Amino acid sequence: MNNALSKGFPVVPRLAVCIAASTVLNPACADIFQDGKASLELRNYYFNRDFRQSGVAQSKAEEWAQGFILKVESGYTDGLIGVGFDAIGLVGIKLDSSPDRTGTGLLNTARGPGGRAEDEYGALGATGKLRMARRTLKVGTLLPKIPVVMYNDSRLLPQTFRGAWFNIADIDNLSLDLGRLDQTKLRNSSDNEDMSVYNGVSRNIRLGRHSSSDRFDFAGATYRWSPALSTAYHYGELEGIYQQHYLTLNHKWTIGEGQTLSSDLRWARSLDEGGSNVDNSALGAMFTYSVSGHALGLGYQRMSGDTGFANINGTDGYLVNLVQINDFGNQDERSWQARYDYNFAALGIPGLTFMTRYLSGDDVSVRTRTTAGKEWERDSELGYVIQSGPLKNLGLKWKNASARSNFSSDIDENRLIVSYSLALW
Template sequence: MNIFSAKPRARLTLAARLVICGTASAALTPAHADFLKDSKSTLDLRNYYFNRDFRQSGVPQSKAEEWAQGFILRAESGYTEGLIGFGLDASALVGVKLDSAPDRTGTGLLNTARGPGGRAEDSYGELGLTGKMRLARSTLKVGTLLPKMPVVLYNDSRLLPQTFRGAWLNSADIDQLSLDLGRLDQTNLRNSSDNEDMSVYNGVARNIRLGRHATSDRFDFAGATYRWTPALSTAYHYGELEGIYRQHYLTLNHKWVPAEGHTINSDLRWARSLDEGSSNVDNSALGAMFSYNASGHTLGLGYQRMSGDTGFANLNGTDGYLVNLVQINDFGNQDERSWQARYDYNFAALGIPGLTFMTRYLSGDNVTVRGRSDQGKEWERDSELAYVIQSGPLKNLGLKWKNASARSNFSSDIDENRLIVTYALAFW
């Protein structure tokens, strides 16, 4: 058993050395009250059972079924005093196998890369370190990152989160405007102990062809988000995976309150993805999601359309920022048109805070499938029931059941259940 079996890390960049050395130096001086006072540390416990049934499709492996325990420890410092403040964050991620077998691996909960015969390792994990600098309302972070923006959205849908290594500058010095600029050079997938180069996701019917570059160690991103009013914001983001693809992403979010206790939310997205020298990436993605909320009830309707020579482009392992990204599918295949109907209920309206329910149905068609003359079609139905204990010794203990069924004429039929128990401990 080898919990931290990661490959040796690549040498730190000059920027990383400057930030981390400056942090260490400043922390040793007397002027570090805020560095300690504003520090915090949490341990997130995540117990995860995953069962995915493939028997409807007649594939060789009839199901994927595993059970695991995750530990996510995060320690975040404050900043040292002075014009430029320095800080340091650290994380330790550990996944432990509770139940698995070679004929039912592949849930994404456990690491099978080194296990003999595809057997999941007993445990795996990684350590992360992030140096940070702050000047006014601008912050530079270098090291382990969890980017969350349209062009790169880290995946946290299994036992441990996906992480990246790189540098990320965020500035909020101009009122109502947030600016982002950065570069990533490695990723650690959600069920891996190793940093590795990045690639583009090319599953199902994305129909992306790669040339001389299948992977890259450079993803550059930039973005600007402007809040026009408390209810309206727009954003533009750019991402480029060197040698493979580049992407422009526009978003608009609006919240309208027509009457007290009633809200209408609008989420509009448009992305243009193009090749970057060594692929055939060519996709336009349009998405819109509208929801109406009143008295604990929320009704939502969504529409998504893909056009171009390929499906949607996003970094492998990440969540593609699409309105129809759901439990199993994202409906981002070439030429796919899809719609979604969703219903949520918050039982706080009935005097049971912490209890929530969600169900949705999605249908997609017009998919271009290689080697076939007919169009691909698929649908997915999801339900989710969750409860978070609100008080007492088990306050913040979360229980969640997620159920999904997906059917397709060009991919595997899937029935799936996930049971997740979470608990967070704050040390200071």
């Protein structure tokens, strides 16, 4: 259980009264329940990653698991300062695994006798929140989704963080964020831990005095110039390891009836903090043309500097070429992407979608090679969500990927995901 709310925060006494009292006896608390919502997501996940072309000791990673994600979001009490709470419950259950094919990220990193994955794992998180006008403070378990810290939800259970987040939306079209995170629970763990920087493949990051940190500070401003155009600046600092400045621009141009061109531009500057060698500039651009259910996207990404991109370990780095297996964020890497999507609603089959993309990266600085590294990845997804009837909201998705590299493992991968979301109130 996340204990952030038990450390003397003033939210707790008033909140406890509201939960204990009925809304009839305490009308001021009525909005907590009337404006709240709760949902239960069931996620059945099969994951198979084949390494055999690389000749490594473990030929594949293959596991099957069932996940349960319970989310509760209350409303706020009446008054100048409204009080509320959120809660999240996570449970993962092993359906199939073996010591010689672990490592999918579905099951707990902790191992039992014989190196076997534990039969189940889970976590509970609670968040207290205060609201005054259009200002909100949340303290406790958080799922941040901003450019400098993007929680990972690509496996059975989502990654969570512990901290405080203050959002101000008093000024029309402007949103301000300020916060601090002190712990993270990875997507395949039950425990909170300090944060570190992702340093896989050829990021080539050397740490200084600190290998991990219990402090990530962030701030940001997002301004919507029009319904079609927004810009943002965000800052993040993992104390003792790195700091990052991030600029983004998003625009959607309506060319004609049923035709749009979307632009997604990103630039990040990551610098050392505390003696590390982090030094990276990341430029990314994605342009997507959509018409009659079709969407064609073209993307370009360029890394420069003494290291690759810096992001908190376990998170999704906010990069346009972050895809199923790779993010193409290695030192000096330049990469491009071609993507095609089709929504079958245009043919009268709502809920059925298809995506395929191809990415190629080169010019990677690989410390163990005298020549530049190259890699490519090909992904496809086919998904369907039932739209009506007793199985409404039941989703089925197949994700297939192949990745080849001259400096890392070759991978073939399949994921089968069956999900169902149930609104409890």
